[in-house]
Amino acid sequence: MIRLSNVQKTYPARRGSPAHKALHGINLDIAAGEIVGVIGRSGAGKSTLIRCINLLEVPTAGSVIVDGTDVTQLAKRDLPLFRRQLGMVFQHFNLLSSRTVYDNIALPLELAGASKADIAAAVDPLLPLVGLEDKRDRYPAELSGGQKQRVGIARALSSNPKVVLCDEVTSALDPETTRQILSLLRDINKRLGLTMVVITHEMAVVKQLCDRVAVMDGGVIVEEGKVDAIFANPAHATTQSLLADEFLDYPARNNTAATAGQEEA
Amino acid sequence: MFATLAPILLQATLETFSMVISALVLGTTFGLPIGVILATSGRGELFEAPLFQKIIGPIVNATRSVPFIILAVAIIPFTRLVAGTSIGTAAAIVPLTVAAIPFIARIIEGAIREVDGGLVEAAQAMGARPFQVVTKVLLPEALPGIIHGLTLTAVTLIGYSAMVGAVGAGGLGDLGIRYGYQRFRPDVMAAVVITLIVVVQMVQSLGDWLARKADKRNI
Numbered sequence: 001m002i003r004l005s006n007v008q009k010t011y012p013a014r015r016g017s018p019a020h021k022a023l024h025g026i027n028l029d030i031a032a033g034e035i036v037g038v039i040g041r042s043g044a045g046k047s048t049l050i051r052c053i054n055l056l057e058v059p060t061a062g063s064v065i066v067d068g069t070d071v072t073q074l075a076k077r078d079l080p081l082f083r084r085q086l087g088m089v090f091q092h093f094n095l096l097s098s099r100t101v102y103d104n105i106a107l108p109l110e111l112a113g114a115s116k117a118d119i120a121a122a123v124d125p126l127l128p129l130v131g132l133e134d135k136r137d138r139y140p141a142e143l144s145g146g147q148k149q150r151v152g153i154a155r156a157l158s159s160n161p162k163v164v165l166c167d168e169v170t171s172a173l174d175p176e177t178t179r180q181i182l183s184l185l186r187d188i189n190k191r192l193g194l195t196m197v198v199i200t201h202e203m204a205v206v207k208q209l210c211d212r213v214a215v216m217d218g219g220v221i222v223e224e225g226k227v228d229a230i231f232a233n234p235a236h237a238t239t240q241s242l243l244a245d246e247f248l249d250y251p252a253r254n255n256t257a258a259t260a261g262q263e264e265a
Numbered sequence: 266m267f268a269t270l271a272p273i274l275l276q277a278t279l280e281t282f283s284m285v286i287s288a289l290v291l292g293t294t295f296g297l298p299i300g301v302i303l304a305t306s307g308r309g310e311l312f313e314a315p316l317f318q319k320i321i322g323p324i325v326n327a328t329r330s331v332p333f334i335i336l337a338v339a340i341i342p343f344t345r346l347v348a349g350t351s352i353g354t355a356a357a358i359v360p361l362t363v364a365a366i367p368f369i370a371r372i373i374e375g376a377i378r379e380v381d382g383g384l385v386e387a388a389q390a391m392g393a394r395p396f397q398v399v400t401k402v403l404l405p406e407a408l409p410g411i412i413h414g415l416t417l418t419a420v421t422l423i424g425y426s427a428m429v430g431a432v433g434a435g436g437l438g439d440l441g442i443r444y445g446y447q448r449f450r451p452d453v454m455a456a457v458v459i460t461l462i463v464v465v466q467m468v469q470s471l472g473d474w475l476a477r478k479a480d481k482r483n484i
Contacts, residue, residue: 054390084392094387097482098405108391111401139481159391 300373416472
């Protein structure tokens with residue numbers, strides 16, 4: 001579904017800051033229907049990586065193939081059409097404060113020029129799917145963080161995308177709300193067969209949501225594999241330290257790497 | 266005495282209203298697109314055109330740095346060209362509009378820059394074209410700030426419209442200068458000042474109310 005080949009991104013030098021190489025040749029294959037996590041610490045390049053998939057960031061080199069098309073070759077005016085095939089969910093929700101829940105979810109369809117009837121046909125079934133039937137005409141300011149993220153998820157689904165990109169979607173939420181949002185995403189993935197790319201800095205998110213995981217550090221993928229295998233046998237130091245962080249939050253976990261991390265701490 | 270003063274006062278108030286409303290509408294018509302371009306033409310922004318910004322920015326600043334009374338006199342040839350005359354209420358709309366355009370442009374620019382950049386990114390991720398980002402995201406989200414700014418503009422224009430009275434336009438300023446000052450009629454002067462205070466209060470209250478209605482951020 002998605003194939004990243006030798007994707008590189010260098011931010012050019014600006015007054016006061018030298019050129020910065022955020023991605024050093026990323027290779028990653030994501031199969032249709034799969035949930036792939038990309039985990040790393042701040043500055044590892046994971047946000048840049050996910051933005052290279054929908055061309056919010058244009059890679060300096062390499063190719064990004066989505067559904068058989070090398071999207072780095074698309075003309076600028078064709079980008080909006082391509083992006084309508086992808087949904088994106090954000091850490092800070094990015095909902096329009098001037099629009100109701102319904103109108104926020106309808107926005108991607110409005111941008112694509114859909115008729116009022118088509119918009120209603122797409123949005124109405126999404127409200128119960130994300131559990132917001134009773135919030136249809138509310139404004140974002142009237143919602144809790146978890147509810148706002150449900151609107152964000154519904155909005156990402158409204159244009160019926162094949163791929164959903166999740167950028168730190170639970171980082172602004174409390175642990176209980178995080179669990180609810182993750183199980184909602186898992187449920188949506190099963191029901192709709194969507195491909196998901198999940199950026200996070202929390203191993204708990206990877207464990208609960210993802211099929212496969214890629215660990216990033218310093219703009220490269222240092223380790224990649226099935227979630228169970230990585231948790232059972234983390235090879236790279238970055239993976240081990242990320243697991244150790246998590247252990248403090250989840251003391252009941254029985255994991256050798258995590259135990260090692262606790263002893264160090 | 267009041268019976269003779271009332272019709273003159275009403276007439277002057279209506280003239281002030283017509284000048285201010287016309288200048289506000291025309292000023293917004295030209296100032297809005299300029300403000301949008303100023304807010305979105307920087308490096309890495311929606312309609313990247315740094316050269317354009319470098320040219321239009323100083324022009325806007327230059328217009329704003331000329332005191333209004335000087336501007337009104339200085340552009341009399343232009344006023345004559347547009348309105349056919351440089352005297353009267355219709356002619357006064359020309360300098361008022363010329364002063365309002367850069368003022369409104371800066372206000373629109375400021376209100377748009379207040380909009381969270383994450384919303385622009387989200388809209389682009391949804392497949393919004395740059396023009397759609399402006400119409401569907403930036404302007405609706407900036408609306409409360411824009412209404413506040415236009416209210417400020419309206420109040421400033423009421424003040425300016427009193428000044429154009431000095432160069433031969435009608436309105437409350439003209440009434441105050443000709444009757445109140447030049448004919449030594451303190452009662453007329455007082456009536457003009459009170460009317461101006463009431464009008465400004467009403468405009469400010471109306472603007473605040475509209476801005477509150479448009480603002481869905483604190484419900």
